Amino acid sequence: MSDTANRRDQALSSYRVLDLTDEKGYLCGRILGDLGADVIKIESPQGDPGRNIGPFYKDMDDPEKSLLWFAYNYNKRGITLDITKDAGKEILKKLVRRADFLIESFPPGFLDGLGLGYEDLRQVNERLIHTSITPFGQDGPYRDYKGPDLIGMALGGYLYLTGDIDRPPVRISAPQAYLHASTDAAVGTLMAHYHAVSTGEGQHVDVSMQQSVVLLLMMARPYWELTGTYLKRTGSFRSGIGSGALQPQTWPCKDGCVSYAVFGGPQFAPFNRAMVKWLEMEGLADEFITSIDWDTVDMMTLDKGFHDAVSERISKLFLSHTKDELYQGAIAHGLMLYPGNSIEDLLASPQLQSRGFWVEVEHPELSDKITYPGSFAHISDTPCLIRFRAPCIGEHNETIYGQELGMLPHERIDLKMEGVI
Amino acid sequence: MNQSRGREALEGLKVVDFGWFVAGPMMTKFLADNGATVVLVEGGLSKVQALRTGSPFKDKKPGVNRSGYFAMYASGKYSITLNLSHPRGLDIAMRLVAWADVVAESFRPGVMKELGLDYDRLKTVNPSVIMVSSTNQGQTGPQARQPGVGTQLVSLAGFTEITGWPDRVPAQPFGAYTDVIAPRFGVVAILAALDYRRRTGKGQYIDLSQYEAGIQFLAPAALDYSVNGRVLKRAGNECPYACPHNVYPCVGEDRWCAIAVFSDQEWQELCRLMERPELGQDPKFSTLGSRKQSEEYLDQIIGSWTRSHRAEELMDKLQSAGIAAGVVSNGRDLREDSQLKYRHHFWVIDHPEMGPHSYDGPPYLLSKTPASVKRSAPCLGEHNEFVCREFLEMSDEEFLDLIETGVFD
16 A cells, blocks of 8 residues: 555555545545545546536646645545546456455446445455445435535535525535535545444445535424424524514625624623724714613514614624734624635635644646635544645546556556546 | 444444543444443532533423533533542543543643643553544644634634625524534544554554634635635525526425526426426526526516415425425424435434433434434433443442542542
8 A cells, every 4th residue: 555654644545545536525525535545546548527617727628637636635646547437447346455445436236237336345355344435325215316516505405594585595605515424424434434443344334415514404303393483584584583673694894794792681791792882992882882782682582673773883883894904803702703715815814824834736648736615624633634636537546456456557557448447 | 212223333442532512422322332332521519511501491390400502412422520630530531541541631731731731741641542523623723722603613613704695794504513613523533543543552642623624615716716716705596507596485384495496497397296387387486597687586486376375385396396395494303304204314312301202313324334313411420430340340449548538520
């Protein structure tokens, strides 16, 4: 098994992963790679279809320049293999013999049809953990239903809760459902691994994206069961305060929006008094706002008139400042307020910068460096990190087929001619 | 059939959970469902944790053992109430730490240190302990201690700005979205650290920032900005590589069906189902690019067709024709969803005050070591005695003596 110097210091450095996923499952293998596993991304000789999904590097529509591919396939080596051909199946089985994990996101039944399902592969490697990521799981009434992001967010119950009440439910404008499924797949895989290291027994891990989305629902899930009513989407407003009152949760400001809430009761009174002080300093406080006894404010019983009057004054403050000014002001005044960051703001965040979150990754094939979001957790002794960029198509064929599987050059040429690698 | 069917993946793993709200408790709930023994250390009646007093409540009647919100992240855990400011409370906490493999917490940075429960202290009683701290913005950095609730962190982490309609103030994604992203990453980190410990005997400290875990889900957009200077904007339900791609009204109040058409062939099928063959033949709509030009118009046509159909009926009909479609499920739909039933997602367990109540199972099915939701959420301090006797092996005298000190109150 190949190794690099820094990988030895990582938690999963002694394990190998075969990653046959498409865009539904890229992140799972990457997470294991971030923790040091040797991940081999196996794609068809034409290149993985996910490479055609944008956005692209400098907007060049090219399978070697997909930013989605880059973002979720780093820390992986890449080989090409046509697993539908007999010679390809044999090679996959050879790789499986030396692997700890196999992750895939084919439609249910596809690998079984090729004679490469879990039951076939465990004959080759009893300890193997085989993880499948699909929209709805390996079996059941929706087994063959299509489940792109929008449908996953819908059938998992998250879509219903997001959006403005007078418009249709709305999704987050960047696909999310399979990222949850892929992260859960990494969890399930490592749970199975925990069992395997103590018993030598591998197993199949069957992940459902729909169920991963259901786990996003927080109190909305038991809400129906316990009250017989639904939480409704409230858009930029806060839900659950009394008397049909609506209080903004997302407030417009000079250059975007900020997130802020007026909470009631003695616990939050100091925050509310700090807000009034800020309003006073800006000349925006009046008799109404300065005379409120915040210790006795109960959000559930005060009427719409009260909430609207409070909101109106706070709005004025927010509209006269940028989100960064407001965040700095909130820090100075000890208020709970966060800016509605854009992607651009995230890259400029002093907090993220101070923790070394953004990482420059070398792309020698582009003669360029690209800034990536870095590790998902700080792990003290076995770092989680970006070691190298995502592979080009077939980049490690020679290393893995030649050096590691011991194939001779003429064998590799034959396989290439046959379209297997 | 809510019963464990044999050995579970994490059997023998011992976890102490000082977590509160969502992000911390969700991590340890995943561990409990897969066989770990999880002891939740929480404040007693004088210092009840926030989620226990969070709605919804059984029969809308508030009570520390009646919150469905608390219950969903507490099932299968043991609850012990400890006054951590009391020296003997701290002593019990440290004995639990000595017993445990993993200690999880989700206080503001610095609180565990103030309590005398920071990682350096834990190591003195358990050198190989794995500690995980889940916070909004991490343990270090200028804004680490900036207060804020999870629903606001969603905005900080960039999700609010890209959710909703271009002509309006953003509609922030429901709930504390980053609170439910980070725990999955946290569990991955814990399991990896356990593997390292098994091989080396070494524990370690995991600093999990919800802010940083959340941004993993925006990585392509971050690259698009750093390479192309493009800032992702909210775009309703539009998708650059599918059209039509939206949510359409159906029969009934607030009923919707999501439909996503990726290929020209799927478009032809949709036109056939709508009995609008002329649209299918119209070159103005024959390619993705041309449909994108008329997206609003096509949405209106589809919406006027869906309006007279039930969402469930549309989903089945479209999916049978190979078109991606799905009911926009509400709470009742989820409980009645045939696929979730088939996968046994919901576990109904009797609770002393809430009665039969449903809990979420994990989204991954392990073929040899299936998970199970073992017990209902614990009542406040339900396991004070059990934890002290079974896990800490206390004598009768010591336990009775502790009750008198008020350390559990």
